[in-house]
Amino acid sequence: MRAEDILAPTPIGTFCELGSFYIDPTRPVERALITHAHSDHARAGHGAVLATEETLDLMRLRYGDNFAEATQAVRYGESVSVGGVKVTLHPAGHVLGSAQALVVANGLRVVASGDYKNVADPTCAPFELVPCDLFITEATFALPVFRHGDPRLEIAKLLHSLALFPERAHLIGAYSLGKAQRVIALLRQQGYQAPIYLHGAMERITQYYASRGVALGELRVVRGAAKSELAGTITLCPPSALSDLWARRFPDPLTAMASGWMRIRARARQYGVALPLVISDHADWDGLTSTVAATGAEDIWVTHGQEDALVHWCATRGLRARPLDITGYGDEDERDDALQTAAESDGQKNA
Numbered sequence: 001m002r003a004e005d006i007l008a009p010t011p012i013g014t015f016c017e018l019g020s021f022y023i024d025p026t027r028p029v030e031r032a033l034i035t036h037a038h039s040d041h042a043r044a045g046h047g048a049v050l051a052t053e054e055t056l057d058l059m060r061l062r063y064g065d066n067f068a069e070a071t072q073a074v075r076y077g078e079s080v081s082v083g084g085v086k087v088t089l090h091p092a093g094h095v096l097g098s099a100q101a102l103v104v105a106n107g108l109r110v111v112a113s114g115d116y117k118n119v120a121d122p123t124c125a126p127f128e129l130v131p132c133d134l135f136i137t138e139a140t141f142a143l144p145v146f147r148h149g150d151p152r153l154e155i156a157k158l159l160h161s162l163a164l165f166p167e168r169a170h171l172i173g174a175y176s177l178g179k180a181q182r183v184i185a186l187l188r189q190q191g192y193q194a195p196i197y198l199h200g201a202m203e204r205i206t207q208y209y210a211s212r213g214v215a216l217g218e219l220r221v222v223r224g225a226a227k228s229e230l231a232g233t234i235t236l237c238p239p240s241a242l243s244d245l246w247a248r249r250f251p252d253p254l255t256a257m258a259s260g261w262m263r264i265r266a267r268a269r270q271y272g273v274a275l276p277l278v279i280s281d282h283a284d285w286d287g288l289t290s291t292v293a294a295t296g297a298e299d300i301w302v303t304h305g306q307e308d309a310l311v312h313w314c315a316t317r318g319l320r321a322r323p324l325d326i327t328g329y330g331d332e333d334e335r336d337d338a339l340q341t342a343a344e345s346d347g348q349k350n351a
């Protein structure tokens with residue numbers, strides 16, 4: 001038996017024929033294992049869904065109680081049998097509840113890591129290195145130009161700007177699930193104690209993080225706040241809201257955005273961002289290559305992102321590597337955030 005007899009790439013996600021389940025399928029299937037709750041990995045409409053409790057809760061928050069016919073919550077490290085195949089989930093360090101899936105059959109170990117990062121994050125369990133024979137890795141930032149650096153320095157930039165412009169409202173564009181909560185937690189770790197304001201689209205997810213024990217301090221919603229109240233404050237909003245009518249309620253707003261893409265100046269300009277903050281929930285080039293090497297895997301499959309550069313790097317190390325052609329993974333949450341921002345704006349128009 002070879003590793004690809006355990007998991008095989010298909011156009012809608014990797015498929016385990018032995019256990020008849022897909023991992024992060026991009027279309028509805030009978031049985032799905034979901035690595036994390038970002039919308040490009042976690043879709044509604046599957047039959048049975050296996051995931052961590054947090055991922056299932058976040059899917060419920062986004063899609064409603066009937067997002068799947070049946071669900072099974074699995075703890076990190078807990079061994080379960082899926083269609084007769086042994087599966088365990090291990091922390092991926094990407095967002096709350098995110099997991100790598102280890103599938104074991106005939107003594108062969110295959111890890112599908114979903115999205116991951118191997119740096120500290122106060123909002124989720126740290127990435128766990130899982131030795132394996134075949135490692136399936138993402139490649140969102142798989143170019144040597146992407147080195148994210150220390151997020152605390154980016155937060156320090158934001159606090160410095162706030163000290164320089166104490167009357168201006170600081171608006172920070174950040175993905176609603178994961179990034180927004182991480183930015184808030186990092187601000188708290190660096191001693192920022194004032195209330196932090198939230199766009200309505202991220203209210204419930206952020207409250208969920210707080211309910212799971214993530215220290216986020218005092219949070220307020222922007223909705224209903226007077227313009228004068230927002231002077232000198234920090235507000236988190238989806239990236240699409242930065243250029244929305246919604247942003248006009250803020251006094252002299254200064255726009256920031258927290259993303260690994262902020263390393264690229266053209267991206268910051270595209271969003272009209274005055275203060276780019278390089279903070280990413282994906283591994284950077286060094287994180288990807290060091291993780292690939294540390295797993296000990298001799299077969300590497302590379303998906304969603306800059307596949308070619310990482311495949312080439314693997315080849316220079318004598319590893320067998322190939323890109324996976326799965327469509328549908330991408331700039332997670334952008335689509336979701338756009339929809340939720342629109343819903344929020346509508347709600348306010350009607351209110």
Ligand SMILES: [Zn+2]
Pocket residue numbers: 036038041094115332
């Ligand atoms: Zn993700």
